Amino acid sequence: MPEPGLEPPRRRRPPPPPVRDEPVTDIIPAQTAPPPAEPSPEEPEADGFFAEDDQYAEYDDYDEYADDEYEDYDEDAYDDEPEPPRKKKRGKRAIGWVAALVVIVLLAGGAYYGFNKIFGYEDFEGAGDGDVLFQVDDGDSTSAIGAKLATAGVVASGKAFVKAGEDNPKLARIQHGFYVMKSHMSGSSAVDRITTPASRVGQLEIRPYTQFDDITQPDGKVTPGVFTLMAKASCAQINGKSTCITADDLRKAVDAADLKTLGVPDWAIEPANKADRKDRRLEGLIAPGLYDIRPGANAQEILGQLVKSSTEAIQNAGLSAQSTGPEATPYQTLIIASIIEREAVKADFGKLSRVIYNRLAINMRLQMDSTVNYPLDRPTLATSDEDRNRPGPYNTYKNTGLPLTPISVPSADAIQAAVHPTAGDWVYFVKCEKNGLSCFGVSFDDHKANVKLAQQRGVF
Template sequence: MPPESRFADPGRHPSMPPDPRFAATSMPRDPRFADASMPRDPRAAGRDLPQPRRQRPPEPPTEVIPSLPGEHPREQLDDLFDDGYPDDEQYADEYDADYEGEYDGDYDDDPPEEPRPRKRRKRALGWIAALVVIVLVAVGGAWYGYQKFFGYADYDGSGQGDALVQVEDGDSTSAIGAKLTDAGVVASSKAFVKAGADNTALSRIQQGYYLLKQHMSGADAVEQITSPGARVGRLEIRPYTQFDDITQPGGKVTPGVFTLMSKASCATLNGKNTCLSVDELRKTVADADLKTLGAPDWALAGADKALSKDKRLEGLIAPGVYDVKPGWSATELITNLVKQSTEAIQAAGLGPDNTGPGMTPYQTLIIASLVEREAITPDFGKISRVIYNRLSQRIQLQLDSTVNYVLDRPTLLTKPEDRSKSGPYNTYANYGLPPTPISVPSAAAIKAAVQPTEGDWVYFVKCEKDGHSCFAATNDEHNQNKALAQSRGVY
């Protein structure tokens, strides 16, 4: 049959004219039956034709999304490693659907489409990478936490070489540990603090200079710094002390300020001895300008009246415990001592605007030194009143302490030949006060000199074995007190 006959109207008689709707020339060709000049179906056979390329949707911007409570870990990981594109299966389905809508013919002769590979391997690698990251973060965080809260550096052994460390008032254990670390004694403050956590002696450590070794373990450093010999440069000056040594009955020597300073300066740092001799200290006091050393202005003129220049600081040193740094020069040591003493004397209530009745500050200091050497603390106020009454009534003080000061002896008794010797400190032979203080006065003695107890006493004598004195306003009362003291074996 000719091609046109396939499109003829089956109900039309052959004698009838043809329907123009079915004219061969006017009928459009079915594209499915087009000749070779028509474009072929991309899905048809023939692998030499280029395949259509999928158009990837634009990659979404990177966004950090915090995890929310209740999210499933697997869902989080899927989100973490999603590449922003639809799954292969979904994309293939959409691709097929598009072409099925355009071409609805049968293509039995077309070869089956090969399945596309899925991203299973990529996802597996993503899971492994995620697990590795989690493990590394967990291990790193645990190590950081351990190091931060429990870990610390520490040396081994008892150390070598010398290190001098100063502990100041109010320093905590951590503060001391930090100083030891800076000085190279311990490797870390934590090593020291950890080792001393149960050491009660460490909590009672006092301010001062401590000699330790470098590169010590924390435990060895705690043991060393709490040992009796660790502290160096400790200078303790007690009330009643004078600059020169005192020889007691029986030959025992009580060290004076010069000797105490010399002993406090001694230490051995890396094989070097830091001791200052008494002679060096004595010469420094004699040659120095007292104002430069830190002495108060109101004491300069009176101090120059001392028997010798090396005793000009008598009475100007306050009692207390001082820290002497081993290695200081004599000038550095004495200057530090005098400046701190000046502040302590002022704090005790003595100064240009606060003196004893009718006295200058320096005269008040002299009275305080006499009170210190003549009585015990409970009697300070009365002894001070006796001195003021005698001075106002122009009665010789007749104090054994002033006589024995020149002789470097104790103050209990004097011999007749000693009392007969001339000299500015012999208050049996002279009226008024001695030219300078004769000892280190305490704050209580200074207070008594500034504010003497009210009374009319002009005599006193030690009448009890505990050191208390008996006071009298008349000579007869005084003789009775002396007899009482003799009966008690005191006088």
């Protein structure tokens, strides 16, 4: 309780600031203070989204003085006292709006990034500019191809390529190999180009029966040999420049090559080096199949790629240092396989293999037209007396034993027949049916009868 005769202490509002002569632009005129008992109907609204809830929050502790302690307090004594001016919270308000904008931008950016991450993609426009040599590997999916194209700068994103190719069934049939593309292509342009056959380069197909040198047919047409096929596969135009290597370049590379460095099997190096011509040393050592030749590779690189792949293929076909024909070396077995390929159809491979082994066993000349025609670059046809009397290491009418090298590219079936000949006593054979099948005989009389049968059937 206050002492008698003394007024209770009054909590006074702070005095107004001194009056300034010049106008103050950031001051709001003071309003008359409302009676404490009831709220003022003209209480100012919150000043903006980020303004303080109560500008007089600093006076909230006013209520700690109980009303009954100051019932003698004269509220009217200060009714005319001006209210202190209120400053606008401009600094806080500006910071609040900047923060709000930053949040909105971040949210919008995140939403855009998320949308594009899930649904959108980048894409170039047009058909592109400079040439790009692009490789599709075996087993690549459309998505994998798209990702590689994006990495190579061909398309802006893998999705651009995948989306453009969704309705193109040709895209699912794209094979491994090299393709000439353009940089900065739209997804649709990239799909159109890679599915166009002309865009694929470096494709080399070597078939069984083929030899390294070209063969001239009776009608004058030329069947390309391995040298010509490799030269053709090396060709492409990259930014206006040719990558072609000639057959002569490849021939010279074989002539000068170290066979071991090229990847020739150890069992073939010594006998192959005994060939009558150095450029024939790889005959029979290139396996049939599809190869991808990188345009721009030199002759040595191309040969090395083919030889190493072929060495593996020949071994997979069943020929190795531990797996050979009866009493034959691996290289001799390969020579026999090449003769089988040129002389017979597949159904007769096993029997013809046995004929060769039986003749070798009794030291009988092989007398194969295919070996005579090999150095003459002719197909396997009947030979003339002049041809059969021509001397040389491939004339099996004049020489006993096997020729110096294989005479063609043998298939896996021919290799298997050479390793595992069919059991039998045949020594003679002759084509006796128009479909290429042969008749086999044990004696010479059998052979004469088969020849007469072939003549009756109009085979020759």
